[in-house]
Amino acid sequence: MSRRVMILLLILAAAAAGVVVPVFHEPSAFAQAPPSKAKKRAPAPPIAPPSLPPETVEADVSTRTIAVTSGYSGAEILVFGTIENSRQPSAESGFYDVVVVVEGAPEALMVRKKGRVAGLWVNTSTFNFNAVPSYYAVASTRPLEEFADATILDENGIGLDAVRMAAAADSAIRVSSEDLIAYKSAVTRLKQSASLFKRDDYGVVFTGRSLFRATIGLPATVPVGPLTARVFLFHEGKLLSRYQSRVVLEREGIERxxxxxxxxxxxxxxxxxxxxxxxxxxxxxxxxxxxxx
Amino acid sequence: MNIYLPIAEMSESVFVLLGMGAAVGFISGLFGVGGGFLITPLLIFTGVPAPVAVGTSTAQLVASSVSGAVAQYNRNNVDIKLGVVLLGGGFLGTVIGVGVVQILRQAGQFDLFIALCYVLFLGVIGTLMMIESLQTVWKARGGVTPSMRRPGEHSWVHGLPMKMRFQRSKLYISAIPPFLIGAFVGFLAAIMGVGGGFVMVPALIYLLRVPTNVVVGTSLFQTVFVAAAATILHAGTLISVDLVLATILMIGGVIGAQFGASAGSQLKGEQLRLLLAGIVLLVCLRLGWDLVITPSEIYSLASPAGGS
Missing domain, CATH: 1.20.5 (Single alpha-helices involved in coiled-coils or other helix-helix interfaces)
Incomplete structure (x- = not known):
């Protein structure tokens, strides 16, 4: 009797180990393209399978409404997301670079320039933009220049140098290209000093192998309306995935x-x-x- | 403790604002002046946009002049008829002034304009007050009492048509000069956020020869209504009256004024004037300095809709 039990146990153990074939369910479970979770748990496959599933990024924004109360001096929103099929071994490994861009609706803007007239500083010229984002914040895992080249940043409108600013035609005709650059950089500088444009080189933090978060500060003056949150996933300078989410900001409270x-x-x-x-x-x-x- | 000012769109310490209101209130109580000429530049120095500084200061002006006006009225020191004529001009001047503010704001020159106005007015008034009070102090030391200036019995004012009888002031003069004086003061209230007592009082005394006992009351009477009209027009057409800011300034102002008034009774008139002249000239120099020195940033942003 004890021998029969022994054999039975042996068979069971072998079956559990997957050595013995006479089991009924899905013999090809490991051979086929598996669901992602099974892959991650596979005990260190010796050679990476030929077609890895691509990483994708998803994100969301924590806050939908900002309460503008009498003590209001700005608010923070949290952008958090996850990388599907993350291949990085730990949160600290720096395998991926994530960029979070939060942008307000474009609005018309006028830039004035002072000049010296009879010893006094007077507004002497103006320049009109048809569309400049009312707010622009970029946060990344490390400085953008360290992992992406200017072309790819520019194409995707990532970074304070790549903010989309559409000059009004009548203004653009009047000035030279150097002046146009001067006006654009003045907008960036002034918006930065008003905390309406901002960059945070280490603002995105991984809290797990695939989870990340970024805190974006909104100043008291941020215009209400739709905000677009864009998230970019980079690996070795290559843009792997992007995600976009929209948030409508409302201000409430007595001051509003x-x-x-x-x-x-x-x-x-x-x-x-x-x-x-x-x-x-x-x-x-x-x-x-x-x-x- | 910071407080958010919804129209100025900035966050500022509530104690700084209260203190500013109290300081200006103290000065206005001490010297018996409106204080608008100080509150507007101070707000601009704090970073409040110039139109909001002016608009909110007009609201503060209503608060600081109404109690004085009521007190004067109760003592029968207001020439209502003269006040109404001044007021008619005042309303016209206010409407023109707010229109001018709107045009200058759209042209991007309002900040410059307000600074120039203040430098000019404060410079002239400060210098005149300084000279006059120094002379008084000097003569008082020499034991000679200064003689009151008495202009000629008849001036060009008395040759104008549309004569009216102002019983309370015992005057029979043309309505045109008071109307024009009122208009000019209303214009100043709208563009600079000041009560204009420094123009009105000398004009009534020296130009119209209004008896001194009704001058202050009539001037205050006109200020209350002109400032109220300027406040409503500023809020209505320029959206430049910040209720939160106005409330804080008023609270600080009325408290400061009470302490100023009691402190003022312990100082001599000419010393007070000398002190006020010094304050006026300092504010003037500070404003002028900003126009002359090379600014750290020559660009500024505005909304094309006509924002500050």
Whole structure:
């Protein structure tokens, strides 16, 4: 009896190890193109199979609404994503480079340039852009120049040097190409100092073999409306995959309401200001007169 | 603790703003002036866009002048009829002023214009006040009392048509000069955010020979209404009145004014004027300096719709 049991156990063990053939289910499970999870778990295959599934990237944005309250001085949104079929051994390996670009809707913009007139600095010339992103933030795992060449960055509108700015035709005709570059770099510089354009060279962090995240700061002045979040996956300078997601930003809170009120009911806003002023002035004189008397 | 100003579109420390309102309120209480000529440049120095600085300052002006106006009215120191004529001109001047602001803003020259206006006005007024108060101090030391300037009995003002009788001021003069004075002051209120008392008071005394006891009251009466009109027009056509900013400045202002008034009673008139002249000239120099020195950034951004 014990011998019969022994044999049975042996057969079972062999079957479990996949050595013995007389099992019913899917004998070719490992030979065929497997689902991705099985591949990852395979105990270190000696040679990489000829056709690896391509890596793809997916991402999402954490916040949909920004509350503009009286203490508002900017908000943060989190862009997080994952690499399908990630081949990097660990979060720290630096196998992939990820770039996150968050961009606001394009808007018309006017640039003014000062010149010296009779000893005073005066706005002397203007230049119009038909479309400049209201907001542009780029974050990456390391400085863009270290892993991608200028052409590929420019083609995909990645980086502060590659922000799409469409000059108005009448303005573009008037100025030389050097002046155009000067105007464009002035826009970038001024928007950067207003925190409306920003780059963060180490802003994307891997938190796992395939998970990554980036925190993007939005200043108080960020225009409401649609934001586009684009995510690019690079490996050794090659663009492997990209992903795009849209977010509509809304501002809420009393300050937002006041802003809307001022623009939608401008005269009423003025009357409220006057009433407020009259009340403050009269109240103060009443209060202080009583205190003195 | 920062507070977000929705129309100025900036975040600023609430204590800085309160302090600014209180300081200007203190000065206005100390010297009995409106303080608009200080609040507008101070806001511009803080980074508030020039149109918002002017628009919000007009709202602050309503708050700082209304209590004085009511007090003067209760003491029967307001010539309502004269005030109404001044006001008629004031409204016209305000409408023109806001129109001028709009045009200059679209042309991108409003910042320059406001700076030049302030440098000119503060420079002239500061210098005149400085000279006058120095002379007074000098003469007081020499033991000679300064004689009040008395202009000729009749001036060109009395030859104009459309004469009206202003009972409270005991005057029978043409309505045209007060109307024009009112218009000019209204214009100043709209473009500079100032009450214009520094123009109105001397003009009423020396040009129209209005008795001094009704000058201040009538001037304040006109200021309240002109500033209110300027506030509504600024908000309505230029969207340049920031309610949050205005509220903070008003609260700081009315409190500061009370302390200023009690401090003012302990100082001599000519010393006060000398001090005020110094402050006015400092603000003037600071504004002028910004126009002359090479700016660190010669480019600026604006929205083509006519933003700041």
């Amino acid at each position: 309401w006041l802003y809307a009120f001022a623009f939608e009911r401008p005269f009423l806003n003025g009357m409220v200001a006057v009433l407020l002023a009259l009340a403050t002035g009269l109240l103060a004189s009443a209060v202080f007169r009583r205190r003195i008397a």
